[in-house]
Amino acid sequence: MPKQEEVFYLIRADILPESITKTIEAKKLLESGEAETVHEAVDKVGLSRSAYYKYKDGIFPFNSMMxxxxxxxxxxxxxxxxxxxxxxxxxxxxxxxxxxxxxxxxxxxxxxxxxxxxxxxxxxxxxxxxxxxxxxxxxxxxxxxxxx
Known part of the structure; x- marks a missing residue:
């Protein structure tokens, strides 16, 4: 089965659902070291772990893609x-x-x-x-x- 091509969109942050923006915030906390675990990061931003894991591999700040x-x-x-x-x-x-x-x-x-x-x-x-x-x-x- 051929690999499905990934499609990307450039979307203004203010129209994203809250769970997406909170996932980005949690990822930033983990990357910066302000949170040591996913549990700690999602608690700080008010997001469920299931929502974090659902979105974490599919969303990135625009400047980090390359x-x-x-x-x-x-x-x-x-x-x-x-x-x-x-x-x-x-x-x-x-x-x-x-x-x-x-x-x-x-x-x-x-x-x-x-x-x-x-x-x-x-x-x-x-x-x-x-x-x-x-x-x-x-x-x-x-x-x-x-x-x-």
Whole structure:
């Protein structure tokens, strides 16, 4: 079955339903660190968690659409044969496109690798992508250190 094309609209914020604007507010609280959990963020803005989860992956501030397409992920990888290859295959299998790779020389059995990844065709939300990446054998730490 072919992937359905996404359609986007530019809509003035003052005509959006309250649940949509509150979802955006909750996302901002989470991104800025003013709220540590979804529960805390939705409580602060007066929104149900179910409404948040219903809309969170489909609404973004206009200026963040392009910025969020490229992320930089910093990882600590075990110094074993095939680990970096496994990471690169994982990124490609999920629809990501590696733009740059920077790796330090391994010290004490660990190397730091930074990947810039185009996430425009990613097949899952960035947070799930990061969680799955961190679960790969040989990946000791993976965090997003930059967007844009």
């Amino acid at each position: 910025r969020e397409m490229i992320i930089t992920v910093s990882m600590n990888l075990e110094h074993r044969s095939g680990i970096l290859s496994r990471v690169l295959s994982f990124v490609a299998d999920r629809g990501g496109n590696v733009l740059t790779i920077n790796q330090t020389i391994p010290l004490q059995g660990m190397a730091n690798v930074a990947l810039s990844i185009d996430t425009g065709n990613l097949q899952l939300p960035t947070s799930e992508f990061l969680d799955e990446l961190q679960d790969l054998d040989g990946v000791k730490r993976a965090v997003i250190v930059g967007r844009g």
